[in-house]
Amino acid sequence: MKAYVIGDYINTKQLAPVDRPDPTPGPGEVLMKVRATGPNARDFQIWTTGTAMGPPPSERVVCADNAGEVLAVGEGVTNVKPGDRISTIHYNQWIDGPWDFEMRHIDHGQTIDGFMQEKAIVSAEAVVKLPENISFEDASTLPSAGLTAWNAVVATGQVKAGETVVTIGTGGVSVFAMQWAKMLGARVIVTSSSDEKLAKMKELGANDVINYRTHPEWSKQVMELTGGRGAEAVINNVGTSEMDQCLESCASCGRVMFLGHSPVSSDREARAMPPLLRLPLLIIKNIDIRGVIVGSRKMYEDLINAVSKHNIKPIIDRVYDFDQANEAVAYMASTDKIGKVVIRVN
Ligand SMILES: NC(=O)c1ccc[n+]([C@@H]2O[C@H](COP(=O)([O-])OP(=O)(O)OC[C@H]3O[C@@H](n4cnc5c(N)ncnc54)[C@H](OP(=O)(O)O)[C@@H]3O)[C@@H](O)[C@H]2O)c1
Numbered sequence: 025m026k027a028y029v030i031g032d033y034i035n036t037k038q039l040a041p042v043d044r045p046d047p048t049p050g051p052g053e054v055l056m057k058v059r060a061t062g063p064n065a066r067d068f069q070i071w072t073t074g075t076a077m078g079p080p081p082s083e084r085v086v087c088a089d090n091a092g093e094v095l096a097v098g099e100g101v102t103n104v105k106p107g108d109r110i111s112t113i114h115y116n117q118w119i120d121g122p123w124d125f126e127m128r129h130i131d132h133g134q135t136i137d138g139f140m141q142e143k144a145i146v147s148a149e150a151v152v153k154l155p156e157n158i159s160f161e162d163a164s165t166l167p168s169a170g171l172t173a174w175n176a177v178v179a180t181g182q183v184k185a186g187e188t189v190v191t192i193g194t195g196g197v198s199v200f201a202m203q204w205a206k207m208l209g210a211r212v213i214v215t216s217s218s219d220e221k222l223a224k225m226k227e228l229g230a231n232d233v234i235n236y237r238t239h240p241e242w243s244k245q246v247m248e249l250t251g252g253r254g255a256e257a258v259i260n261n262v263g264t265s266e267m268d269q270c271l272e273s274c275a276s277c278g279r280v281m282f283l284g285h286s287p288v289s290s291d292r293e294a295r296a297m298p299p300l301l302r303l304p305l306l307i308i309k310n311i312d313i314r315g316v317i318v319g320s321r322k323m324y325e326d327l328i329n330a331v332s333k334h335n336i337k338p339i340i341d342r343v344y345d346f347d348q349a350n351e352a353v354a355y356m357a358s359t360d361k362i363g364k365v366v367i368r369v370n
Contacts, residue, residue, distance in 0.1 A: 027085045027141030028349050030071045038350050039071075039086060039140070047145045049098035054148050056092040056110060060164035061139040062366040063087055063356045064196055067168075070134050077134055085137035088114035090144070091154060091163035092369075101148040109154040111163045111328075113171065113321050114138075116150035120322040139164075140349060142370055152324050155332040165338040165364040166327060169196030171319040174327045176259050176281035177204040180316060185209030187256035190246055190273055192236070194221045197261045197283065199339045199363040202230060205257075207334055213249060215242055221362055228339060243272030254278060254309075271302040274311045283316040339363030346370065 031040025049055045067087050070080060091111040094104050104110060114132040118124075132138045137145075154163050176197075177183050189205040190213045191198040202212045206229045214230040216222045222233035234245040246255055254275035260266055261284040270280045305311060319327070330336070341361040344352035346369050356365040 025142040026346070027137075030080060030082050030084050030086060032082065033071055037354075039353060040082075041349075042083075044141065046143055049096055049101075049145055051099040052101060052148050053098040054094055054101060054104060054110070054146050054151060055096040056090070056112075056144045056146050057095045058090060058092040058139050058142060058144050058369045059160035060089075060091050060366055060368055061087045062089045062164055062364060063353045064089060064168045065356070067133055067138070068353070068357055075134070077128060077131070080134055084133070085139070085141045085144075086133055087138040087140040087367075088131070088133040088168045089164050090132070090139035090146075090167060091160040092139075092144070095143065097148065103148055104151060104153065109156075109160070109163075110146075110151045111154055111167060111324075112146045112151045113319070113324050114167055115318060116147045118318075118320040119149060120320050123317055123320070139369075140367070142346075150321055152321060152328050154328065157332055157335065158328065161340065161343060161366050161368065162331075162338050163328075164366055165196070165340060166331070167324065168318065169364065170200045170338065171324055171327060172283055172316060173197050173200035173259070174204055175319040175323055176283055176316045177201050177257070178208065178330075179319060179323045179326070180314060181257050181259075181279065181281050183208050183210050183257050187211070188213065188250055188254075188275070190215070190255045190258040190270075192258075192260060192262050192266055192270075194218075194225055194362045195261070196364045198259065199225075199228070201259045201261070202228070203336055203339070204330075207330065207336065210257075213246055213255065217359070224362055241269065241272075243269045246273040250275070257281060260284060268302045271305045271309075271311060274305070274309055277310045277312075279312040279314055281314055281316050340366050342366070343368055 028039040094108045117127040188211045191201045194216045211231045213232045214225045215234045215236040217237040234242045258270040260270045263285045343366045
């Protein structure tokens with residue numbers, strides 16, 4: 025079967041296509057025929073700069089996003105059978121309950137192979153069945169950006185109808201955050217570097233939009249738009265450079281959901297981290313800052329059920345064929361896209 029591995033990406037700017045023998049599922053494992061995957065900023069960071077886990081080996085198959093069909097199951101697997109449509113979380117030990125730091129050691133696309141391959145071995149415990157009304161391409165966008173935004177807005181963020189939510193940028197995580205917040209009946213303010221993208225976000229449901237390039241102190245616009253009250257939840261998927269604006273944008277007892285730690289698009293220099301002059305706002309506004317890491321299988325089940333019930337369509341900018349994987353990665357890393365980029369595998 026064909027797979028794409030990190031190879032010498034740093035120097036070649038190309039993932040390396042390789043041939044691999046078909047894998048066989050062991051006890052508790054499932055063999056998935058991968059139908060769709062796609063690159064995320066997070067995957068890109070893993071194979072270019074490495075993470076706290078250190079750089080993965082060059083033979084690692086990339087990408088956490090996935091959707092596919094069960095081809096075979098290993099000994100003891102009873103929750104799925106050949107032919108079932110499935111998708112899996114990428115930190116595959118986080119089934120339910122709170123996150124444990126030790127779970128970081130098993131991560132598809134980082135410490136174990138990801139899904140830019142025709143067949144993949146997954147843990148039966150970590151898979152979720154896909155309803156018929158969610159296509160493989162749509163489902164494949166959900167395990168990383170979709171689930172992280174779900175955790176930030178729904179599971180941990182506890183956004184309520186009538187609250188105001190701010191999302192930064194128009195990438196995978198932030199567009200999903202808008203979709204989940206709208207599903208809950210919240211008002212959403214979206215920022216972007218591009219007026220063209222902001223116009224598109226309005227068409228997609230944003231209530232209000234702010235260009236963060238023409239308004240670097242965009243919290244002032246948030247305060248104006250909310251009559252001086254501020255937003256109940258601010259989704260910070262960019263990192264420390266935007267933290268001061270996030271804190272300034274918060275309403276009393278608001279929360280900042282912190283889930284990005286670096287500038288995301290290559291052409292955008294992150295502003296230097298400002299001195300945390302705004303930290304006293306934590307006290308006077310009684311603000312919570314909460315770190316968010318993707319989500320559990322239980323959260324993923326809740327997400328899939330909601331997408332199916334409300335017929336929510338992930339915003340997919342482009343779909344590429346498997347042999348165009350490197351073009352898909354280059355487009356994902358560009359500043360042009362809105363939402364997600366998908367690779368149709370087979
Ligand atoms: N905590 C977790 O578990 C977790 C999971 C997944 C992802 N993440 C992190 O979340 C971040 C976003 O991921 P993604 O997949 O959504 O990325 P993405 O699709 O590349 O989107 C990022 C968007 O952020 C905006 N942006 C880029 N640089 C910016 C800057 N300096 N200041 C303000 N906005 C900026 C851009 O919007 P415009 O083009 O509209 O300006 C860009 O489209 C990444 O850092 C990723 O590592 C964390």
